[in-house]
Amino acid sequence: MTGLEPAALTPPHEARALFRSGTDVPTAGWAPGHTQANLVAVPADWAEDVRQFCARNPQPCPVLDVTEPGSFTTRLAPASDLRSDVPRYRIWENGELVAEPVDATDWWRADLVTFLIGCSFTFESQLAAEGVPLRHIEQGRNVSMYVTNRPCRPAGRLSGPLVVSMRPVPAALVATACRVTRAMPAVHGAPVHSGDPAALGIKDLSRPDFGDPVVAEPGDVPVFWACGVTPQAAVMASRPPFALTHAPGRMFLTDVRDEHYRIR
The missing domain is CATH 3.30.2040.10 (PSTPO5379-like domain)
Incomplete structure (x- = not known):
């Protein structure tokens, strides 16, 4: 923690800019009224496994968006950068945690498919x-x-x-x-x-x-x-050669309003 309190009036794009500059905090309470998302990126040859895992386990893994291989943008926040706009990332090799960078740009790969999953x-x-x-x-x-x-x-x-x-x-x-x-x-x-x-x-x-x-x-x-950390538990259990995720509790803040996902 840096001592910053959740900024109720900070819009998502400003919060992402803070995270991009190195601010590392849990995102609960940040940009209230805007959807937050879990992030898991895997090599393209594992993407179908993740897609099916999410489809078979929709409560812990409700998919909000899936990128093209190598893309680091999402329709949920078009001006964002998935490589740097999360407060902290986790890097996995063969199911083992090998790094927790605040910027994942140096770890990004051209074959990564990123899943953005709903967050509580x-x-x-x-x-x-x-x-x-x-x-x-x-x-x-x-x-x-x-x-x-x-x-x-x-x-x-x-x-x-x-x-x-x-x-x-x-x-x-x-x-x-x-x-x-x-x-x-x-x-x-x-x-x-x-x-x-x-x-x-x-x-x-x-x-x-x-x-x-x-x-x-x-x-x-x-x-x-x-919880959307469920895919990280699956990464630990199933040991894909590489995966990149958010650190638990440090989510990707989207531009989408919560109401978009509320059933009336």
Whole structure:
């Protein structure tokens, strides 16, 4: 963290410029009202495996855009650069994390196909508007993410477990959180579970696999949503020769308004 607070009035293009200049922060709370996206780029000969994996696992992997091989632009933000406009990236070789650069330009390849996948940060502004507190933003932390005991449906060479994000929600507002997020299936939709984390194979909420531990308030219930870090878990499990992703919680900010993905 750099000490910067999420800038509620910062439009996406200005936020991307900050990230391009080296500002490395979780993006929860940034440019509220605009869709955020997970990023995973793989060599073209693995793209069909990823495409099918996403199609078979639409809740954790709802695809918003797919680029042509080598392209570093997206229709979701035409003036952006996918190589540099994320706060931090992850570089994978044979399933092993080898680097976490703030600029991935030197790692970019002409054969990379990039998938932009819906992110639960997108529905947070609507949760807040409905009175649901966002504890991780209140505490200045990244959201907590956990690898579960639920396998995703495999596709070709790609397989792996479901990853979830967790938000503590006051018990009286769990139904509200479910209603709000159910209306946004393109950004993970309704929770996959609420209550006892052991049902997902999670032993200790204070030790997330990705992100930061978030402290619950008295009366809060842990609520779990499918998470776009799931493809990273599949990369670790399936070991493609190369992959490039965002760092968990550090998303690509698009120019698209959240309303575009909300079912009326």
